[in-house]
Amino acid sequence: xxxxxxxxxxxxxxxxxxxxxxxxxxxxxxxxxxxxxxxxxxxxxxxxxxxxxxxxxxxxxxxxxxxxxxxxxxxxxxxxxxxxxxxxxxxxxxxxxxxxxxxxxxxxxxxxxxxxxxxxxxxxxxxxxxxxxxxxxxxxxxxxxxxxxxxxxxxxxxxxxxxxxxxxxxxxxxxxxxxxxxxxxxxxxxxxxxxxxxxxxxxxxxxxxxxxxxxxxxxxxxxxxxxxxxxxxxxxxxxxxxxxxxxxxxxxxxxxxxxxxxxxxxxxxxxxxxxxxxxxxxxxxxxxxxxxxxxxxxxxxxxxxxxxxxxxxxxxxxxxxxxxxxxxxxxxxxxxxxxxxxxxxxxxxxxxxxxxxxxxxxxxxxxxxxxxxxxxxxxxxxxxxxxxxxxxxxxxxxxxxxxxxxxxxxxxxxxxxxxxxxxxxxxxxxxxxxxxxxxxxxxxxxxxxx
Amino acid sequence: xxxxxxxxxxxxxxxxxxxxxxxxxxxxxxxxxxxxxxxxxxxxxxxxxxxxxxxxxxxxxxxxxxxxxxxxxxxxxxxxxxxxxxxxxxxxxxxxxxxxxxxxxxxxxxxxxxxxxxxxxxxxxxxxxxxxxxxxxxxxxxxxxxxxxxxxxxxxxxxxxxxxxxxxxxxxxxxxxxxxxxxxxxxxxxxxxxxxxxxxxxxxxxxxxxxxxxxxxxxxxxxxxxxxxxxxxxxxxxxxxxxxxxxxxxxxxxxxxxxxxxxxxxxxxxxxxxxxxxxxxxxxxxxxxxxxxxxxxxxxxxxxxxx
Numbered sequence: 039x040x041x042x043x044x045x046x047x048x049x050x051x052x053x054x055x056x057x058x059x060x061x062x063x064x065x066x067x068x069x070x071x072x073x074x075x076x077x078x079x080x081x082x083x084x085x086x087x088x089x090x091x092x093x094x095x096x097x098x099x100x101x102x103x104x105x106x107x108x109x110x111x112x113x114x115x116x117x118x119x120x121x122x123x124x125x126x127x128x129x130x131x132x133x134x135x136x137x138x139x140x141x142x143x144x145x146x147x148x149x150x151x152x153x154x155x156x157x158x159x160x161x162x163x164x165x166x167x168x169x170x171x172x173x174x175x176x177x178x179x180x181x182x183x184x185x186x187x188x189x190x191x192x193x194x195x196x197x198x199x200x201x202x203x204x205x206x207x208x209x210x211x212x213x214x215x216x217x218x219x220x221x222x223x224x225x226x227x228x229x230x231x232x233x234x235x236x237x238x239x240x241x242x243x244x245x246x247x248x249x250x251x252x253x254x255x256x257x258x259x260x261x262x263x264x265x266x267x268x269x270x271x272x273x274x275x276x277x278x279x280x281x282x283x284x285x286x287x288x289x290x291x292x293x294x295x296x297x298x299x300x301x302x303x304x305x306x307x308x309x310x311x312x313x314x315x316x317x318x319x320x321x322x323x324x325x326x327x328x329x330x331x332x333x334x335x336x337x338x339x340x341x342x343x344x345x346x347x348x349x350x351x352x353x354x355x356x357x358x359x360x361x362x363x364x365x366x367x368x369x370x371x372x373x374x375x376x377x378x379x380x381x382x383x384x385x386x387x388x389x390x391x392x393x394x395x396x397x398x399x400x401x402x403x404x405x406x407x408x409x410x411x412x413x414x415x416x417x418x419x420x421x422x423x424x425x426x427x428x429x430x431x432x433x434x435x436x437x438x439x440x441x442x443x444x445x446x447x448x449x450x451x452x453x454x455x456x457x458x459x460x461x462x463x464x465x466x467x468x469x470x471x472x473x474x475x476x477x478x479x480x481x482x483x484x485x486x487x488x
Numbered sequence: 489x490x491x492x493x494x495x496x497x498x499x500x501x502x503x504x505x506x507x508x509x510x511x512x513x514x515x516x517x518x519x520x521x522x523x524x525x526x527x528x529x530x531x532x533x534x535x536x537x538x539x540x541x542x543x544x545x546x547x548x549x550x551x552x553x554x555x556x557x558x559x560x561x562x563x564x565x566x567x568x569x570x571x572x573x574x575x576x577x578x579x580x581x582x583x584x585x586x587x588x589x590x591x592x593x594x595x596x597x598x599x600x601x602x603x604x605x606x607x608x609x610x611x612x613x614x615x616x617x618x619x620x621x622x623x624x625x626x627x628x629x630x631x632x633x634x635x636x637x638x639x640x641x642x643x644x645x646x647x648x649x650x651x652x653x654x655x656x657x658x659x660x661x662x663x664x665x666x667x668x669x670x671x672x673x674x675x676x677x678x679x680x681x682x683x684x685x686x687x688x689x690x691x692x693x694x695x696x697x698x699x700x701x702x703x704x705x706x707x708x709x710x711x712x713x714x715x716x717x718x719x720x721x722x723x724x725x726x727x728x729x730x731x732x733x734x735x736x737x738x739x740x741x742x743x744x745x746x747x748x749x750x751x752x753x754x755x756x757x758x759x760x761x762x763x764x765x766x767x768x769x770x771x772x773x774x775x776x777x778x779x780x781x782x783x784x785x786x787x788x789x790x791x792x793x794x795x
Contacts, residue, residue: 044588251571251573252567252569255540255567255569256565256585256629258540259538259560259567260585261588468541
């Protein structure tokens with residue numbers, strides 16, 4: 039048994055020492071951190087860039103002062119200029135754009151026109167149309183001569199946010215964010231698919247390398263083919279786990295560092311929740327807050343609900359399903375590698391592996407829209423698709439018995455595929471020359487070997 | 489009883505019988521040659537001995553006892569299809585393979601250093617295998633095979649790919665190992681090395697044993713009453729007097745001397761030939777022609793075909 043550890047060690051060290059491993063390990067967190075930080079960075083950047091818009095035409099009088107200036111956009115109402123003239127030279131006068139408002143704005147389309155050299159953002163046009171709509175509404179209401187109109191309007195003004203709160207089986211309540219759950223479901227399903235494929239293909243390539251370099255017969259005169267196969271599979275599993283943990287740690291370090299240096303604004307949000315929560319995997323549910331939080335925007339609410347996510351469960355299950363799924367498929371990849379002489383011959387035998395993997399990916403992509411459908415339920419139990427589909431279900435809450443039986447089935451099937459693959463492998467690695475057919479491979483399973 | 493025995497081995501693959509009731513008995517301390525044309529079943533037999541594949545029926549005995557999985561640690565196997573990890577460093581790889589054979593790290597390192605010195609491989613310790621010539625790679629493989637000092641060594645085509653210098657180096661080492669008491673089985677097509685090294689052989693053709701025994705016995709068995717004579721003197725006179733009672737096979741000049749090959753008749757002896765020769769001139773050499781393994785190989789295989 040000592041020998042299998044020697045094999046695991048070699049497979050692990052050879053891969054970890056490779057330049058491509060080091061580059062991938064360092065580069066991926068930078069990309070991931072960039073994905074988190076760049077939108078935040080863009081948000082803070084916009085504020086410093088002030089745009090001025092000239093409001094001209096007859097409407098400028100009518101709507102004078104009705105469009106409020108924001109942090110990034112200022113409105114100047116120019117009553118005594120020639121609209122056609124300023125349209126020609128507004129940039130020289132320091133304006134970002136020119137806004138025409140026709141007095142018949144309430145009756146005709148295209149009554150409001152914004153001229154600019156660059157495409158204005160959606161935020162800008164929405165702001166303008168909302169403000170003008172509001173003003174028109176106010177004017178119309180005014181025409182009814184209602185007493186204390188301003189006061190009434192103030193009173194009826196209201197904003198509505200839908201807050202989603204999950205009640206767990208134990209009766210505790212957790213604030214959640216549907217967007218966040220979807221994000222986690224999407225990312226973990228995709229990640230499991232990708233990692234299974236990347237590391238499974240590494241197993242296959244490793245087997246082919248041993249076969250084409252003809253070292254395999256030297257090796258199996260000292261170790262059993264099964265030890266050789268399992269040593270390779272487990273060694274590469276360790277490489278995968280190492281890379282996964284390094285990615286998490288490096289991403290947290292980069293995000294944490296970048297936040298504290300470049301984005302002090304975000305840091306001031308309640309106790310830096312992303313980093314703290316993932317780091318400590320804090321699972322205490324947030325006390326059910328019935329008191330409304332008035333200025334809670336979408337971003338902040340995601341941050342708050344990040345706190346309430348069961349990170350321990352998600353990361354724990356991710357590791358279990360990554361390992362289970364990888365082990366299930368890796369032995370099949372090894373069997374394919376053993377049957378062929380070079381990588382181009384693998385295509386034909388890859389189909390039985392890629393089809394269930396792809397099916398799992400597609401179902402998991404649908405799972406976060408309808409996590410309780412029966413297709414999703416069954417696919418999250420069937421071992422060939424369960425790693426991806428169950429990971430997509432977990433953020434929405436899964437009963438523990440389903441989770442347990444899905445994991446148990448996965449490991450049962452892993453042993454089954456490994457047993458089968460080992461039988462193909464031990465014969466395949468000694469066969470050179472012509473590419474075998476499926477029929478021949480089935481015959482290998484019945485050969486008597488040690 | 490031999491040191492190692494394979495008894496009545498039968499192995500069937502999908503469409504053909506690879507070994508049909510093959511038995512070999514290898515005496516302790518001998519060098520045993522496994523001969524046969526390509527595809528005869530030699531490699532299959534060697535794989536069975538190394539427990540890489542299992543026979544359908546038949547058994548393997550080591551020192552009179554049934555062979556177990558543990559016995560592999562006392563066997564060294566150099567397969568015909570051999571290679572190394574190309575991207576791995578030579579020393580690192582040799583150490584890894586030695587440790588898979590069950591050697592401790594210290595032992596393996598010490599022995600490897602000695603052997604690398606002996607085979608002049610020391611400067612290559614930290615180089616990648618792909619930088620080595622094929623001959624050097626073969627040397628490394630040979631070292632790995634014998635490093636754990638197995639009692640039974642199995643070589644499948646050990647000399648293929650070696651230049652003459654390295655072949656003779658390898659032969660010397662094989663003989664040294666035999667002198668230390670190691671039992672050696674090897675398969676080869678090179679009949680020269682069989683005559684040079686082997687004590688016993690088995691010739692396998694079409695999955696069956698067609699010839700078996702000690703090399704000397706086999707060669708004497710195949711030897712006919714054929715003699716090679718060199719002499720100084722008048723050739724025509726000699727051939728005239730010999731042709732009455734002997735069959736002249738060949739008649740040529742070698743290095744200025746006449747050389748005649750004759751077959752003796754059943755009722756004549758060597759002395760009868762010599763008496764004629766003495767009258768005809770000066771005899772330089774008189775040898776019984778013993779066939780080389782090469783001829784025996786071809787003859788045996790062709791005879792087997794006819795049957």
